[in-house]
Amino acid sequence: MTKSLNRLETVHSLDTLGISSYATDPHTVDEIISSSKKLADVLGAPEAGDLIAADMQRRLADLQHRIGALPPKRVLFAVWTEPLISIGKDTFIADAMRRAGAVSIVDSSLNWPHVNLEEVARLQPDFLVFATSHSESVPPQLDALARLPGWQILDAVRNRRYVVMSDAVNRPAPRIVSAIEDLARQLHPEAFVEKPAGSKEILEKEHPTSPHGFSSRGFLVADSSQIDTMSRGAYLCAH
Amino acid sequence: MRPLTLRRLFLQCFILVVILFVVVVIALKFGAVPVSLYALGRDLLRVLFGQTSQISSDYGLIVWNIRLPRILLGTIVGASLSVAGTSFQALLRNPLADPYVLGVSSGAALGAILALITEPYLSLSPALSALLTPLGAFLGAAATIAAVYALGRREGQIDSTTLLLGGVITASFLSAIITFLMSTITSGNTRGMAFWLMGNLSTSFQKSVYWFLGIGFIVATGAIYTTATDLNLLLAGEKEAMHLGVDVPRVRLVVYIAASFLTGLAVSVSGAVGYVGLIVPHVMRLLFGSDHRTLLPTAALGGAIAVVFADTLARTLVAPNDLSVGAVTAVVGAPLFIYLLRRRLA
Numbered sequence: 182m183t184k185s186l187n188r189l190e191t192v193h194s195l196d197t198l199g200i201s202s203y204a205t206d207p208h209t210v211d212e213i214i215s216s217s218k219k220l221a222d223v224l225g226a227p228e229a230g231d232l233i234a235a236d237m238q239r240r241l242a243d244l245q246h247r248i249g250a251l252p253p254k255r256v257l258f259a260v261w262t263e264p265l266i267s268i269g270k271d272t273f274i275a276d277a278m279r280r281a282g283a284v285s286i287v288d289s290s291l292n293w294p295h296v297n298l299e300e301v302a303r304l305q306p307d308f309l310v311f312a313t314s315h316s317e318s319v320p321p322q323l324d325a326l327a328r329l330p331g332w333q334i335l336d337a338v339r340n341r342r343y344v345v346m347s348d349a350v351n352r353p354a355p356r357i358v359s360a361i362e363d364l365a366r367q368l369h370p371e372a373f374v375e376k377p378a379g380s381k382e383i384l385e386k387e388h389p390t391s392p393h394g395f396s397s398r399g400f401l402v403a404d405s406s407q408i409d410t411m412s413r414g415a416y417l418c419a420h
Numbered sequence: 421m422r423p424l425t426l427r428r429l430f431l432q433c434f435i436l437v438v439i440l441f442v443v444v445v446i447a448l449k450f451g452a453v454p455v456s457l458y459a460l461g462r463d464l465l466r467v468l469f470g471q472t473s474q475i476s477s478d479y480g481l482i483v484w485n486i487r488l489p490r491i492l493l494g495t496i497v498g499a500s501l502s503v504a505g506t507s508f509q510a511l512l513r514n515p516l517a518d519p520y521v522l523g524v525s526s527g528a529a530l531g532a533i534l535a536l537i538t539e540p541y542l543s544l545s546p547a548l549s550a551l552l553t554p555l556g557a558f559l560g561a562a563a564t565i566a567a568v569y570a571l572g573r574r575e576g577q578i579d580s581t582t583l584l585l586g587g588v589i590t591a592s593f594l595s596a597i598i599t600f601l602m603s604t605i606t607s608g609n610t611r612g613m614a615f616w617l618m619g620n621l622s623t624s625f626q627k628s629v630y631w632f633l634g635i636g637f638i639v640a641t642g643a644i645y646t647t648a649t650d651l652n653l654l655l656a657g658e659k660e661a662m663h664l665g666v667d668v669p670r671v672r673l674v675v676y677i678a679a680s681f682l683t684g685l686a687v688s689v690s691g692a693v694g695y696v697g698l699i700v701p702h703v704m705r706l707l708f709g710s711d712h713r714t715l716l717p718t719a720a721l722g723g724a725i726a727v728v729f730a731d732t733l734a735r736t737l738v739a740p741n742d743l744s745v746g747a748v749t750a751v752v753g754a755p756l757f758i759y760l761l762r763r764r765l766a
Contacts (some may be wrong), residue, residue: 298622331489
């Protein structure tokens, strides 16, 4: 259970009922990783915890490697639009944004600030980010938003710069890494142009007459399809 | 009651219009983005002369696309709630009647939410589905006031304590249903719970919505105004008014429908903003007397002033964040309600 939504009394009540509990309150992605690991320890499966934590760290490091040098995109993460509720800077969601190469324009120490649309128009985010569990149902709602005079003055709305991401970003659990990757791909597509394709050309240029050209190409294609399946698998997990 | 002259009515309304104008200018000036009075005046003149294309700066757009529509919304919501409150007070012969206190606002909010939930299944044309929310809010308001009226009757007479108690219980019951619906329905377009229960004016609407609100307000208020002299006689009691020649059932029906419509109108765009219909008519009665021929228009203007001012506070007190305007009106309104209640009991 999370400390921010539950009370200490609940933990005591569970204790008296003989039900053991584990409470956590992560505010950053790193804290989510360590809390996942701790949870696995508590559940008596430390190896699985180590595995998950290592996987999360590896994927985040890979992401950092791809987009770390790129300037972050300025985004507005919209929890709700009526009224407009966003996220504060001390939430794990804000940290997840930073990991995905984005920075929230809302600089509030509240967890769920009710943001004034004027302030958003003054700061002009590059992208509006929405998190949803069913990505198909969102576009009509966004079209409706674009017809409203108040929202029309946002450059991101005029240019239709919306990002719809998995709502796994709202849960302090291992799946958040998939959501972060998902967001990073949408915000920084240039960093995800499949390297094998690029390196393949280089390889071909380097070894135009190599007798092993076919096999090396075959290997690379297999490799990239493997990456595809992996990311699709992660995407399915996220849903 | 002093005899009413047209001149006095105009003078009273003129004073309030001037105050409303000043409040609107203050509301236009203050906000997350600072705007100078000079720039405001220059842009205002350009709008008046139809040169809107010359307003190109971002700040100008913020003022005209966000701040002004919000002020307009506050004007109509405040005027509607205040006229509805005045009408309910006359109809129920209870000075503490108010759409929010009696649960009518919660009923309207529930009606609007039900309309938003059913809308995707009805496959209506866009124009019709836009009208569905205010219609749901109106039906919710009308059903609630009918129920509260029935609850408040004891031995054929309206008992004011029972009426208020019935209203408060109805409000909390309906709010509970709203909370239940909001926690179980996952459909994305029902707006947030905070919107419906606390009331706020931050939502941006299409231009046609403002026209609909304005025309709806004028028609409903006009209908209530035709009964103004009858409402004065109703203050003496229903039987007495009937003896004096008032068609009480007709007046009751007109005022009941029009006031429910006004409440539905306000709630469908702003949620449940409380106590405006209570405070403003009281202040106007103190200032200008209780003749409904002056009370109705002054209450409308006063309601507009009160809500635009309260919303300016809601926008600026915790800037760049927003407060719910309902929180501001409740902080002022609830203590005043208790004061009025105690004075009545004393």
